[in-house]
Amino acid sequence: xxxxxxxxxxxxxxxxxxxxxxxxxxxxxxxxxxxxxxxxxxxxxxxxxxxxxxxxxxxxxxxxxxxxxxxxxxxxxxxxxxxxxxxxxxxxxxxxxxxxxxxxxxxxxxxxxxxxxxxxxxxxxxxxxxxxxxxxxxxxxxxxxxxxxxxxxxxxxxxxxxxxxxxxxxxxxxxxxxxxxxxxxxxxxxxxxxxxxxxxxxxxxxxxxxxxxxxxxxxxxxxxxxxxxxxxxxxxxxxxxxxxxxxxxxxxxxxxxxxxxxxxxxxxxxxxxxxxxxxxxxxxxxxxxxxxxxxxxxxxxxxxxxxxxxxxxxxxxxxxxxxxxxxxxxxxxxxxxxxxxxxxxxxxxxxxxxxxxxxxxxxxxxxxxxxxxxxxxxxxxxxxxxxxxxxxxxxxxxxxxxxxxxxxxxxxxxxxxxxxxxxxxxxxxxxxxxxxxxxxxxxxxxxxxxxxxx
Amino acid sequence: xxxxxxxxxxxxxxxxxxxxxxxxxxxxxxxxxxxxxxxxxxxxxxxxxxxxxxxxxxxxxxxxxxxxxxxxxxxxxxxxxxxxxxxxxxxxxxxxxxxxxxxxxxxxxxxxxxxxxxxxxxxxxxxxxxxxxxxxxxxxxxxxxxxxxxxxxxxxxxxxxxxxxxxxxxxxxxxxxxxxxxxxxxxxxxxxxxxxxxxxxxxxxxxxxxxxxxxxxxxxxxxxxxxxxxxxxxxxxxxxxxxxxxxxxxxxxxxxxxxxx
Ligand code: SF4
Numbered sequence: 001x002x003x004x005x006x007x008x009x010x011x012x013x014x015x016x017x018x019x020x021x022x023x024x025x026x027x028x029x030x031x032x033x034x035x036x037x038x039x040x041x042x043x044x045x046x047x048x049x050x051x052x053x054x055x056x057x058x059x060x061x062x063x064x065x066x067x068x069x070x071x072x073x074x075x076x077x078x079x080x081x082x083x084x085x086x087x088x089x090x091x092x093x094x095x096x097x098x099x100x101x102x103x104x105x106x107x108x109x110x111x112x113x114x115x116x117x118x119x120x121x122x123x124x125x126x127x128x129x130x131x132x133x134x135x136x137x138x139x140x141x142x143x144x145x146x147x148x149x150x151x152x153x154x155x156x157x158x159x160x161x162x163x164x165x166x167x168x169x170x171x172x173x174x175x176x177x178x179x180x181x182x183x184x185x186x187x188x189x190x191x192x193x194x195x196x197x198x199x200x201x202x203x204x205x206x207x208x209x210x211x212x213x214x215x216x217x218x219x220x221x222x223x224x225x226x227x228x229x230x231x232x233x234x235x236x237x238x239x240x241x242x243x244x245x246x247x248x249x250x251x252x253x254x255x256x257x258x259x260x261x262x263x264x265x266x267x268x269x270x271x272x273x274x275x276x277x278x279x280x281x282x283x284x285x286x287x288x289x290x291x292x293x294x295x296x297x298x299x300x301x302x303x304x305x306x307x308x309x310x311x312x313x314x315x316x317x318x319x320x321x322x323x324x325x326x327x328x329x330x331x332x333x334x335x336x337x338x339x340x341x342x343x344x345x346x347x348x349x350x351x352x353x354x355x356x357x358x359x360x361x362x363x364x365x366x367x368x369x370x371x372x373x374x375x376x377x378x379x380x381x382x383x384x385x386x387x388x389x390x391x392x393x394x395x396x397x398x399x400x401x402x403x404x405x406x407x408x409x410x411x412x413x414x415x416x417x418x419x420x421x422x423x424x425x426x427x428x429x430x431x432x433x434x435x436x437x438x439x440x441x442x443x444x445x446x447x448x449x450x451x452x453x454x
Numbered sequence: 455x456x457x458x459x460x461x462x463x464x465x466x467x468x469x470x471x472x473x474x475x476x477x478x479x480x481x482x483x484x485x486x487x488x489x490x491x492x493x494x495x496x497x498x499x500x501x502x503x504x505x506x507x508x509x510x511x512x513x514x515x516x517x518x519x520x521x522x523x524x525x526x527x528x529x530x531x532x533x534x535x536x537x538x539x540x541x542x543x544x545x546x547x548x549x550x551x552x553x554x555x556x557x558x559x560x561x562x563x564x565x566x567x568x569x570x571x572x573x574x575x576x577x578x579x580x581x582x583x584x585x586x587x588x589x590x591x592x593x594x595x596x597x598x599x600x601x602x603x604x605x606x607x608x609x610x611x612x613x614x615x616x617x618x619x620x621x622x623x624x625x626x627x628x629x630x631x632x633x634x635x636x637x638x639x640x641x642x643x644x645x646x647x648x649x650x651x652x653x654x655x656x657x658x659x660x661x662x663x664x665x666x667x668x669x670x671x672x673x674x675x676x677x678x679x680x681x682x683x684x685x686x687x688x689x690x691x692x693x694x695x696x697x698x699x700x701x702x703x704x705x706x707x708x709x710x711x712x713x714x715x
Contacts, residue, residue, distance in 0.1 A: 004672050011676040029622035036623040043591050043691070045702060047678040050687025057677070092669070098602065098627065099595045101670050256681055271681055350565040361568030404686055419684050 001082060007092065009082040013062040013073055014108060017165075017221065018253045022054040022103035022138040024216030025160050035097060035104070035137030037160065037216075042103050049419075055106035055140060056093055060084055060122050064110030068167070069177040070226050072258045073110045083112060086125035094133050104138030104160075105129070111180075115146040119155060126158040138216075143193075145185040152189050153213070156196060161216035161248070164190045166241075169234050173227035176263060193218045194245040217248035224279065225272040226255035226264055231304045232297040235282055239293040242286065252279045273420040274400060278304040285310055288342050289335045306422045307446040312338045312395045315375060316454055322375045323382060326357050338395065339372035359383045370394050392450040400446075401425060401439040459554070462487045465503040470494035472537055473515035475546060476522075479553050480514040481506075488554070492546035522553065528564035529556045536578035538611040540636070548574040586615035592696045595629065597666070598657045602629040605655060605699055613640045617647060630655070667701045674702040 023041030043052035059073070061083035067075045084092075093105045107125065112118045122141060129135040141159040143152050156162055164186055168174045171183045193214060200213035220241065224234065238250045254271035257264065282304060285291035289311070296310050297303070305313045315322065315338050324333050326348055334345040344367045351357060351365055358378045362369065373384040374391045386394070402418035403425075415435050417425045428438035459482070466481065466489045468474035478492050490503045522530045533553055539545050552575035556563035566572040585608055593616070595602035602624070606612075613633055617640055620629065631640045632655040639652040697703040 004669055007669060008672050008676045011673045015677050015679055029625045031625050034624065034626065036619075045592070045674060045700070046688045046692040047674065048685055048688050049679050049682040050684040050691065051677075051679075051682070052691065053674065053677060056673070058673075095666055096670060096673075098624070099597070099666065099670070100593050100604070254682075256679065273682065347565075347567055351567050354559070354562055354566045355568050357568055364570065364573035365567040366573075418686065419682055 003088060003092070006082040006084060006088070007058065009080050010058040010060075010062060010084065013110070014057050014059045014106075016072070016253060016256065016258075017057065017106075017108060017142075018051075018251045020052060020054050020057050020106060021249070022140075024248050025138070027136065030136055033134035033136040034094070035135055037103070037136075037138050044100065044102055054103045055138065056096055056102045056104070057106040058084070058089070058108075060089065060107060060109035060118065060125065061112040062110045063112055065113060066111050066178075066180040068181070069259070069261045069263055070168075070223055070255065074259065077259055084125070086121060086128055089125040090128040090133060090135075093129060094135065097135070097137055102137075104135075104140070106140040106142075108142035109144060111144060115144040116148050116151060118144050119147040119151040123151065123154050123158065126155070130158050140216075143189050145181050145189070147189070149189070149192055152192055153196065156193060156213045157211055159214055161219060162193050162214045163219045163221065164193070165221045166237075167221075167223060168227055169222050169224075169229040169237055170227070173229070177227070190218065190220070190245045198246070217246065219247055219249040219251060221251040221253055223255050224252045224276050225269075230297075230302040231275070231279060231282070232293075232299075232302040234279060235286075235293040235297055238283060239286055250283060252276050252283075270423070270426060271419075272423070274306055274422055275304070277399070277420055278306065278310060282310045290332050306424075307396055307400045307443075308450070309338075309397050311336070312371070312397075316395070316450070319454075323377045324375060325377045325380070326362065327352050327379060337372050337375045339368050339370060339375075344368075388451050388454050389447065392447055392454060396443065396446060396450065401443045403435045403439050459483075459486045459488050461490065463490045463503050464506050465489055465491035465493055466508045467493050467495070467505055468508040469510050470496070471510060472534070473512060474508065474510040475537060475549070476515040476518040477510050478508050478546070479518050479550055480511075481508050482550060482554065483557075488551065489547065491544070492550055494546065497543055518553075521557065525556050526561035526564070529553075529561055532564055532575050532579045535582050535615070536575050538582045538614065539578045540610050541581075542578065545574075545578050548578065582610045582612065583615070585610050586612040588693075588696060589616055590619050592692065592700055593631065594700055596657060596660075596663050598660060598663070600628070602627055603632070603655065603657055604630070605632045605634055607635050607695070607699060608633060609635070611636055611638070613638060613649065616640065621647065671702050671706070 021041045022037065023039060025037045026039040027037040029036040041054060043054050045053040047053060062073045063081040063083060064073045064075055072079065096102045097104065107122055109118050109122060112121065126139060126141065139159045140161040140163065141155050142163050142165065143155060145164065166186055167178060174181060174183060197214045197217060200210065203210035204212060241247050241250055254273050254276040255265065256271040257267045257269050260267050282296050285296065286293065296314060304310055321336065324337050331345050331349055334340050334348060335342065344365065347365045348357065351361065355361065356379060362378065371394050374386055374394065376383065399420055400422040402421045403415050404418050405413050405415055417429050417435050417439065421439065422442060424442045425439050428441060429435045466478045468478050482488060522533060533549050536545065536549050548571055551571040555569065555571055559566065563572055567576055589606055589608060589612055593604045593606055595604045613631060616631060621642060628643045632652060633639065637651060637653055639650045641648045641650055
């Protein structure tokens with residue numbers, strides 16, 4: 001098998017892993033080596049599904065000894081198998097990196113024989129990159145559940161970020177669908193990485209040349225929609241993971257049926273992309289907006305609203321919090337206003353030190369007022385008064401009703417619901433309602449329902 | 455107060471260089487006036503106002519540069535970077551007015567986004583930085599005989615903003631970035647950087663390079679999840695104007711070998 005073919009198979013097998021970011025570590029170039037890292041991460045390409053390509057994301061091997069129900073690479077699935085050699089992988093990374101195609105490597109693998117053997121091969125590939133090619137770019141490596149802690153440690157000394165995928169959001173689902181993996185095999189390395197990474201940061205603070213262990217921290221990923229957990233369950237788990245293991249990111253991946261299995265959603269199920277999107281929005285609120293999971297969802301409302309982003313949902317539920325005065329409110333309160341994000345909030349706080357802010361000033365600062373205008377005052381004046389229906393109309397997320405031409409083939413110009421449109425829109429369209437009309441019907445209903453709640 | 459100045463109906467014409475622009479700022483203070491327009495040679499014919507030609511004088515330019523330097527990196531970079539903007543008529547005037555605001559109000563002027571001139575200077579800087587960042591993401595090198603080369607078609611003069619990133623990232627490499635729109639190139643050779651005037655860069659075909667590009671394209675195709683296809687999102691993140699210089703966005707040439715589906 002030639003290298004191009006291997007690359008195709010092993011990229012195709014890795015594509016469902018969503019975490020393709022190169023963020024979390026700032027490292028300038030060094031004389032005598034190749035590469036640098038930018039803390040914010042850099043995307044280098046965007047695939048036709050709109051996802052960022054930042055890293056050479058491949059599996060070391062897809063010849064798996066395990067049989068997880070939700071996975072294309074499961075032992076019992078019939079598909080072409082391939083494995084790299086450590087050197088092939090290193091050369092590929094360097095060739096792509098020099099051409100500015102990628103920020104580095106994201107290496108993961110199926111279980112090739114045993115977890116330990118797989119990890120040893122991955123470590124050898126990274127060793128060649130770091131030591132022989134003096135590669136100073138980004139490396140994200142996924143540990144293999146069940147591998148020896150010493151191997152996890154060696155991997156962490158070569159990689160910038162480590163991840164251990166939690167895969168499914170509950171132990172019950174894991175037992176049911178991934179019988180070869182134990183919860184402890186996932187949480188134990190997570191704990192080890194959290195401890196060693198914190199220790200290494202402490203050492204580095206004292207002694208600059210101390211070896212860095214996963215300086216960009218760790219992340220995890222879970223599959224959404226393969227199993228019955230609610231958004232509330234998922235968000236609570238996410239919050240707990242951030243706290244307990246100091247994770248940098250939790251990624252969600254909308255389940256895409258790849259194999260027929262009676263324990264899983266039917267093959268015709270559409271991936272729940274809108275739900276995934278809402279979970280990411282909620283995740284942002286946890287990380288950058290000082291929200292807690294308990295504020296966003298509760299027993300009575302265990303799932304995120306498909307038609308409203310979670311911050312708007314919170315605002316609708318808490319009219320007593322508003323309006324917020326832009327000239328005096330602390331940053332945390334500004335952040336709760338629909339339409340004001342961390343950047344706008346910071347600019348408001350800076351600009352108001354020099355001048356009073358009215359509506360024209362807010363516009364110049366770049367605050368998007370479509371939603372915010374109903375939730376703020378400037379010098380005590382409300383910039384806009386709207387009827388409940390007008391406000392509700394501004395709050396609804398247009399993405400949930402997105403219709404567009406997708407061009408699945410060259411002669412395809414018919415508008416269709418976009419992949420992340422609400423399930424109700426997809427269903428109506430599938431029943432034969434014209435897409436634009438389907439979107440409008442669903443929107444009207446969502447609007448009526450929202451006005452009633454306000 | 456030195457900021458006292460009246461708005462005139464005279465336009466300043468200068469030579470289009472940054473030093474020349476700094477001399478316009480100098481002139482504006484010397485005459486205690488704010489010009490009606492500030493024009494580089496390309497825009498000069500269009501003006502409706504009376505004209506004053508501003509000579510470029512290195513000593514004056516240095517004095518203004520030193521003054522801007524004292525206002526802190528935020529103000530200085532906003533003006534220097536905003537100046538690389540090459541699409542907005544009136545940008546020179548906006549930057550001059552912002553410079554005056556900064557001299558009057560100090561380093562905080564950078565954060566006075568409620569002010570029209572400060573907001574415009576900010577917008578100019580942001581547009582240029584945004585484009586430079588896009589090229590940090592989307593620029594593609596090709597290798598010829600051990601040397602890397604890339605062609606870009608930017609709206610603004612972004613080469614100076616690419617220099618630091620690529621020199622730091624590729625410390626041991628020689629490379630060339632050719633800005634085909636502005637006819638300039640950034641050349642790094644033997645750890646030295648030069649800017650060259652250059653009209654064309656057409657590397658000869660090379661089979662090894664073609665193989666790398668084919669590998670990359672194959673990887674790129676394999677990554678796409680058809681069920682999630684969303685061409686609109688792709689275009690939002692990667693605007694179409696960047697596509698012509700990116701190998702993976704080109705359709706396959708006829709003899710590119712068999713494709714797997
Ligand atoms: S161990 Fe990983 S690659 Fe193997 S079947 Fe399970 S999820 Fe898939």
